[in-house]
Amino acid sequence: MTGPVTALQAKTHPVWEAAADLVVIGSGVAGLTAALRAQELGLHVLVVTKGAVSDGNTRWAQGGIAVVLEGEHEQGDSVGKHAEDTLTAGAGLCDDDAVRSIIAGGPAAVARLRAAGARFDPAAAGRTELARTREGGHSAFRVIHAGGDATGAEVERTLVAKAGDRRIPVLEHHIAVDAIRTPAGEVVGVTVLDHDGVPGVVRAPAVLLASGGLGQLYHATSNPEIATGDGLALALRAGAQVADVEFVQFHPTVLFTPGARGRLPLVTEAVRGEGATLHDATGASVMRGVHPLGDLAPRDVVSAAITRRMAQAPGGIDDHVLLDATGISGFAKRFPTVHAACAVLGIDPAKDPIPVTPAAHFACGGVVTTVDGRSGVLGLYAAGEVARTGLHGANRLASNSLLEGLVAGRRVAEAVAADLATGQLGDPRRGVLASRATVPVADRDALQRAMSRYAAIGRDAEGLSVVGSVLDLSMVESPLWTPRIVEDAALTLVAEALVAAAARRTESRGCHVRTDFPERDDSFPERDDSAWQRGQLIRLSPSGQPVLADPIALEVVA
Numbered sequence: 158m159t160g161p162v163t164a165l166q167a168k169t170h171p172v173w174e175a176a177a178d179l180v181v182i183g184s185g186v187a188g189l190t191a192a193l194r195a196q197e198l199g200l201h202v203l204v205v206t207k208g209a210v211s212d213g214n215t216r217w218a219q220g221g222i223a224v225v226l227e228g229e230h231e232q233g234d235s236v237g238k239h240a241e242d243t244l245t246a247g248a249g250l251c252d253d254d255a256v257r258s259i260i261a262g263g264p265a266a267v268a269r270l271r272a273a274g275a276r277f278d279p280a281a282a283g284r285t286e287l288a289r290t291r292e293g294g295h296s297a298f299r300v301i302h303a304g305g306d307a308t309g310a311e312v313e314r315t316l317v318a319k320a321g322d323r324r325i326p327v328l329e330h331h332i333a334v335d336a337i338r339t340p341a342g343e344v345v346g347v348t349v350l351d352h353d354g355v356p357g358v359v360r361a362p363a364v365l366l367a368s369g370g371l372g373q374l375y376h377a378t379s380n381p382e383i384a385t386g387d388g389l390a391l392a393l394r395a396g397a398q399v400a401d402v403e404f405v406q407f408h409p410t411v412l413f414t415p416g417a418r419g420r421l422p423l424v425t426e427a428v429r430g431e432g433a434t435l436h437d438a439t440g441a442s443v444m445r446g447v448h449p450l451g452d453l454a455p456r457d458v459v460s461a462a463i464t465r466r467m468a469q470a471p472g473g474i475d476d477h478v479l480l481d482a483t484g485i486s487g488f489a490k491r492f493p494t495v496h497a498a499c500a501v502l503g504i505d506p507a508k509d510p511i512p513v514t515p516a517a518h519f520a521c522g523g524v525v526t527t528v529d530g531r532s533g534v535l536g537l538y539a540a541g542e543v544a545r546t547g548l549h550g551a552n553r554l555a556s557n558s559l560l561e562g563l564v565a566g567r568r569v570a571e572a573v574a575a576d577l578a579t580g581q582l583g584d585p586r587r588g589v590l591a592s593r594a595t596v597p598v599a600d601r602d603a604l605q606r607a608m609s610r611y612a613a614i615g616r617d618a619e620g621l622s623v624v625g626s627v628l629d630l631s632m633v634e635s636p637l638w639t640p641r642i643v644e645d646a647a648l649t650l651v652a653e654a655l656v657a658a659a660a661r662r663t664e665s666r667g668c669h670v671r672t673d674f675p676e677r678d679d680s681f682p683e684r685d686d687s688a689w690q691r692g693q694l695i696r697l698s699p700s701g702q703p704v705l706a707d708p709i710a711l712e713v714v715a
């Protein structure tokens with residue numbers, strides 16, 4: 158076992174090298190859960206994060222954690238029903254075993270988090286039973302929450318505090334760039350850059366990507382600045398495969414703010430769970446007749462319905478619809494975060510309808526892994542939003558992702574410990590630094606505009622090819638020598654992968670809505686099962702281009 162580096166040691170050397178058993182990229186729910194468990198198992202862990210410790214998506218999560226707790230659930234609800242709802246939302250693309258395994262791990266994961274000090278909202282003052290709400294696609298009230306609509310902040314607070322108590326070293330403001338690999342291809346560390354582009358190296362036989370999502374591919378997103386898809390790009394460059402990247406979930410309701418770009422405040426789905434309804438400017442219901450669950454239909458259905466309604470508005474395209482929450486009593490107390498964001502715009506949800514619009518929210522796909530985070534590349538692991546375990550399929554069920562981070566974060570640490578114990582991981586001393594070759598980097602603004610216009614909800618072949626052309630025209634070759642270029646290169650590569658997968662999937666399914674192929678296509682005459690009921694695997698070609706595997710020959714090799 159090697160010793161961990163401290164942030165101080167790293168900072169005092171302009172070019173430095175450190176070692177650990179496990180380097181965790183990211184300090185959100187998945188990364189910190191994994192780091193804590195790995196340390197319990199006796200591993201020397203180093204967490205590297207490109208922002209401050211709590212700058213990930215996790216702290217922004219509002220609605221809650223979907224979980225069916227033992228002896229504390231709606232009558233008739235069960236872990237099995239939660240799994241069924243997950244499979245339904247996933248539109249035929251979930252991995253059944255992964256769904257059942259991860260959902261079954263939820264109750265114990267939440268119990269551990271509560272034991273670590275997380276406080277969830279009680280059903281009533283002084284009672285231990287937790288309050289439960291319902292969100293889109295759930296057939297029961299099973300979403301627990303904290304601070305009203307500040308669940309992620311409580312999860313992050315708990316994990317950061319525990320990591321601090323345990324003195325887990327966290328190297329903040331350092332961005333992971335590329336994997337270090339042995340000549341045999343095993344991953345045995347990462348290169349990193351600090352704010353000023355000063356390079357460092359962390360050698361470790363195991364590297365965990367817990368780097369979150371990719372919402373910054375689009376102009377309007379609920380995701381913070383860090384969500385630039387870095388982990389996917391790093392994994393692809395390290396030889397791993399990604400899948401389901403065409404399925405980006407758009408949250409149906411972020412707060413519409415005229416002229417705003419980047420992260421927009423979320424209006425949690427739980428607001429509709431408590432009775433709010435969507436209307437257009439004429440007062441007509443958006444969801445009536447669209448889905449049996451009405452305003453609580455799965456997110457892809459609601460987002461697509463809002464997008465269609467906006468496009469049908471008199472005079473061309475409208476940019477928002479209205480969410481009427483005036484019937485919810487005590488709105489400010491139940492949804493303090495949403496209330497505060499509305500107040501900034503002079504909106505009082507108790508009296509005024511809330512203007513809302515869909516925005517990029519969650520990456521359903523990612524690095525292909527097993528349910529315990531092993532990718533197809535020895536020494537490289539992934540957990541949380543960056544991973545594709547098969548839990549989410551073509552559309553994530555609301556509030557399943559914090560749960561996945563908690564369950565997969567713990568399991569991946571156990572997988573690393575087991576792999577270290579059997580001696581199957583690579584030797585970090587044999588790691589060779591990737592030569593500073595150049596990679597294609599597109600202009601971020603041009604990329605975001607093209608992705609939002611042509612590769613959001615409602616794509617077609619022509620629009621997707623326009624994105625390809627915009628990327629080609631704005632791309633330059635550059636070494637990865639500043640944090641900004643690392644992020645822009647990741648956005649470029651992930652956009653290329655997403656566009657390739659979206660262009661080939663000539664059907665609509667889950668979050669992937671093709672206007673030129675509006676129906677889901679489950680037919681496939683030459684085989685028992687549909688070609689489209691499978692994830693599309695992507696890897697990098699030797700020349701660095703993302704290439705799709707033949708859908709007929711798909712085998713998930715993790």
Ligand SMILES: Cc1cc2nc3c(=O)[nH]c(=O)nc-3n(C[C@H](O)[C@H](O)[C@H](O)COP(=O)(O)OP(=O)(O)OC[C@H]3O[C@@H](n4cnc5c(N)ncnc54)[C@H](O)[C@@H]3O)c2cc1C
Nearest residue numbers: 183184185186187207213214215220221333369541542559
């Ligand atoms: C507004 C909002 C509301 C949400 N509400 C809910 C909800 O109610 N329930 C639910 O289950 N889910 C919700 N989600 C989704 C959920 O929050 C995320 O999927 C989950 O928190 C992801 O956790 P993670 O650990 O995978 O990544 P994150 O929490 O995003 O953490 C990623 C980490 O990786 C770091 N990082 C990224 N790239 C690099 C790099 N190259 N080098 C070093 N560090 C890097 C980041 O700095 C960060 O520390 C919501 C998301 C948003 C944005």
